Structures are given as structure tokens and as C-alpha cells.
Amino acid sequence: SPATPVSVIGLGPMGRAIAHTLLTAGHPVTVWNRTAGRADGVVGAGATHAPTPREAVEASELVLLSLTDYQAMYDILDDVTEALAGRTLVNLSSDTPDRTREAAAWAARHGAAFLTGGVMAPAPMIGTNAAHIYYSGPGELLEKHRDVLTLLGTPKHLGEEPGLAQLMYQAQLAVFLTTLSGLMHATAMLGTAGLKAREALPELLSSADSIGDMLRAGEEHPGAALDAGEHPGHLSTVTMMGATSDHIVDTSTALGLDLALPTAVQGHYRRAIENGHGSDNWTRIIDSIRPPH
Ligand code: NDP
Missing domain, CATH: 1.10.1040.10 (N-(1-d-carboxylethyl)-l-norvaline Dehydrogenase; domain 2)
Structure with a gap:
């Protein structure tokens, strides 16, 4: 539904494009970024700036991550893992299939559902027909969040094995x-x-x-x-x-x-x-x- 709240962690060019696309579609968006100043544009466009990663996670059942690599996810979330239970993490960051498999196991240990994404579009194309995103992980998870994820780009599910999307x-x-x-x-x-x-x-x-x-x-x-x-x-x-x-x-x-x-x-x-x-x-x-x- 258009009212689904979404949290976006990581506001590089890609994370900002994702946040703007979700805001334009009418979703309540909560953001967090290590360098707080990078949130100014999306906050100006209506996003809520969470003061801590914990508050960003707690704001939404659906948490999107757009970071340089998977280590950044641990750097941000390792101190707040007890807040992850029952949520869906969709990591759209680049890294090796091995690290994405480890991350799926890490998320499972903390009770979170996990999808791996590979974004096949430069940031300015996010939200256009030209963008598609490869996903791997549980198919029903993609179905559950298909409406929101389709806003970013056409989802293509490659299979359950978490490493596939980054492969x-x-x-x-x-x-x-x-x-x-x-x-x-x-x-x-x-x-x-x-x-x-x-x-x-x-x-x-x-x-x-x-x-x-x-x-x-x-x-x-x-x-x-x-x-x-x-x-x-x-x-x-x-x-x-x-x-x-x-x-x-x-x-x-x-x-x-x-x-x-x-x-x-x-x-x-x-x-x-x-x-x-x-x-x-x-x-x-x-x-x-x-x-x-
Ligand atoms: P950036 O490198 O510009 O942004 C990376 C984000 O990661 C920033 O928010 C940065 O925070 C954060 N970050 C990095 N390391 C850490 C850390 N140790 N702790 C906390 N935060 C950290 O990347 P993009 O936005 O361009 O891309 C994000 C992902 O999307 C990448 O994996 C990239 O490969 C992928 N991608 C990007 C495309 C593009 O066109 N830009 C196209 C397709 C995929 P801070 O602001 O504080 O530095």
C-alpha cells in the first residue's frame, strides 16, 4: 500500500535516489546516514531524519540499506541487532556473493528476514522504467514487498540462494x-x-x-x-x-x-x-x- 513506511539507511547518490522515489510515491520515509548532512535534501523533500540507526530501524518493518559494502551494514547495525527481529532488511549494496550469504545468516540469527539486491541502474535512473534490480532470497519476501520495491526498478528474482543477486x-x-x-x-x-x-x-x-x-x-x-x-x-x-x-x-x-x-x-x-x-x-x-x- 502507498502508506507502507520504509527506512533507508545510507544516503549516497543511490540511497538519496531511493528515498526521493519512495517519498514521491507517498511513502513515509525515515532515513539515517553516518554523515548527517547528506540527509538534508531528502529531509527537505519530506523524509524523517532518525537521530540513530536504532530509531531508523524501529521506524519501519521494511529497512533498505544502500551502502558502500556489507561491512558498513555491520558497522551501523551490530550495536542494535535486538531491534532487527521481525523486520525485513533489503540490502542493495554491492559486495561478494560470500559476504551476502554470511549476511543472510547474520540476519536470520537476529530474527530478521533478508533479501539481497543488485541495482542495475545509475542513481538518476532509479524509479524509471530503465531500472531493474536483481534479488535473491525468499521469494515470498519479495512478493510481500513487491509494490514498494517495484517503485525503485523492475524486480527480477533469481532464486532463494542469497548469493545469486550479487553473483x-x-x-x-x-x-x-x-x-x-x-x-x-x-x-x-x-x-x-x-x-x-x-x-x-x-x-x-x-x-x-x-x-x-x-x-x-x-x-x-x-x-x-x-x-x-x-x-x-x-x-x-x-x-x-x-x-x-x-x-x-x-x-x-x-x-x-x-x-x-x-x-x-x-x-x-x-x-x-x-x-x-x-x-x-x-x-x-x-x-x-x-x-x-
Ligand atoms: P556511496 O559510496 O556514495 O555511499 C555509500 C554510503 O555508505 C554512504 O551513505 C556512506 O556514508 C555509507 N558508508 C560507507 N561505509 C560506511 C561505514 N563504514 N559506516 C557507515 N556508513 C558507511 O555509494 P552510492 O550511493 O553511489 O552506492 C551505494 C551502493 O549502491 C553501492 O554498493 C554501489 O555499488 C551501489 N550502486 C550504486 C550505483 C550508483 O549509480 N551510484 C549504481 C548501482 C549500484 P557517508 O555518507 O557517511 O560516507
Whole structure:
């Protein structure tokens, strides 16, 4: 119901966006943040500023956490664990699947229900159709709070196992962060020839966009083959892509750029070639990344 009270602990850009979205939808919102000044905006918009974490927890059955990591949750709540019983904690902070599993057990010890969330949107997109949030933990808990949580972004429940949402989040962010580093590497490369980033980036982004087309293309869809452990090589073989990765390393070396990213990529292809998979499709590099068995 629109009147469900919600507490929001952590008011970085994300926590503030969450609090504003809930206030706009008419929910009574209680906030707490370590640095009190960061609450000014949301208090101006109608939120109640709890003087202590205990009062923030006690204000609502539903408590959302948006913090740098899971340690911050313990730093804030370890002294008030007896206030947690019977409440629902939804932790929307980034951390490892292992730490989220530990946190679910910690919450259970204190009688609290616990959902893990991975927010797939930058703060300004919270509350828009473009935002979705991965959840893991008890499905009925998500159902109970679906109306409130849907305000922030479309909820996608991955399963009961508490680590799943952050496993998905970290997988998504691995794509995001390595792609961003790739784009910055390429921009630095072109910058050595005097090309400005404002010209280089649109050019490079068209290349990044084509990856989606390549991986989604019907008959060439690599996912099914990957699942079957098959890497039929026709167009982009390990040998061809590996030679390309050598050229990127050589070019970057000549230009004096940092080599960490190109040599990591080169390593994936080199190992596949060493293992006799040069004529396979490039997807064979997944075996260079998986733990050896
Ligand atoms: P910030 O780093 O700006 O804010 C983090 C919050 O955590 C602040 O409220 C900060 O308090 C608090 N905090 C950190 N350490 C402690 C501690 N030891 N004790 C008490 N409070 C602590 O992050 P964001 O708001 O940007 O993000 C929050 C979470 O959302 C992160 O996990 C992030 O990965 C995730 N996320 C963020 C996105 C974004 O666009 N910003 C997008 C998707 C996910 P204080 O103000 O006192 O420093």
C-alpha cells in the first residue's frame, strides 16, 4: 500500500535516489546516514531524519540499506541487532556473493528476514522504467514487498540462494568495468595521434555496439554452443583473434601505454593456442578463464 513506511539507511547518490522515489510515491520515509548532512535534501523533500540507526530501524518493518559494502551494514547495525527481529532488511549494496550469504545468516540469527539486491541502474535512473534490480532470497519476501520495491526498478528474482543477486551483479559489472577500461585504453591509444576523445569515443562506441549484434545473431548464437562445450570455428578463430591480441599488445607497447589490459586478453588466446585450440571459435577462451579441473 502507498502508506507502507520504509527506512533507508545510507544516503549516497543511490540511497538519496531511493528515498526521493519512495517519498514521491507517498511513502513515509525515515532515513539515517553516518554523515548527517547528506540527509538534508531528502529531509527537505519530506523524509524523517532518525537521530540513530536504532530509531531508523524501529521506524519501519521494511529497512533498505544502500551502502558502500556489507561491512558498513555491520558497522551501523551490530550495536542494535535486538531491534532487527521481525523486520525485513533489503540490502542493495554491492559486495561478494560470500559476504551476502554470511549476511543472510547474520540476519536470520537476529530474527530478521533478508533479501539481497543488485541495482542495475545509475542513481538518476532509479524509479524509471530503465531500472531493474536483481534479488535473491525468499521469494515470498519479495512478493510481500513487491509494490514498494517495484517503485525503485523492475524486480527480477533469481532464486532463494542469497548469493545469486550479487553473483549476477558482479558478473554484470565485470562486463561494464572491463568494457569501460577497454574504451579508455582505446581512447588513450588514439590520443597519441592527437585524436580528441570527443571524436574517438563515438567511433569506438559503434564497435562496442556491434558486439551485441554479433552475440545475438540467430544461427551464430554462441551461447548454446558454449553450453554444449563446443567451439566450432568458422569466422573468428582463436588463432586469428590471438594474432589480433598480439598486435594490440605490440601497438600499446610502442605507444608506451599500460599493458595490463591487453596482456590479460592476449593471455586468454595464448593459453587456448597452447592447448591446441587455435582453430576453434574465439569462445574457447572461456577455458582459459575457468578454474582448471
Ligand atoms: P556511496 O559510496 O556514495 O555511499 C555509500 C554510503 O555508505 C554512504 O551513505 C556512506 O556514508 C555509507 N558508508 C560507507 N561505509 C560506511 C561505514 N563504514 N559506516 C557507515 N556508513 C558507511 O555509494 P552510492 O550511493 O553511489 O552506492 C551505494 C551502493 O549502491 C553501492 O554498493 C554501489 O555499488 C551501489 N550502486 C550504486 C550505483 C550508483 O549509480 N551510484 C549504481 C548501482 C549500484 P557517508 O555518507 O557517511 O560516507
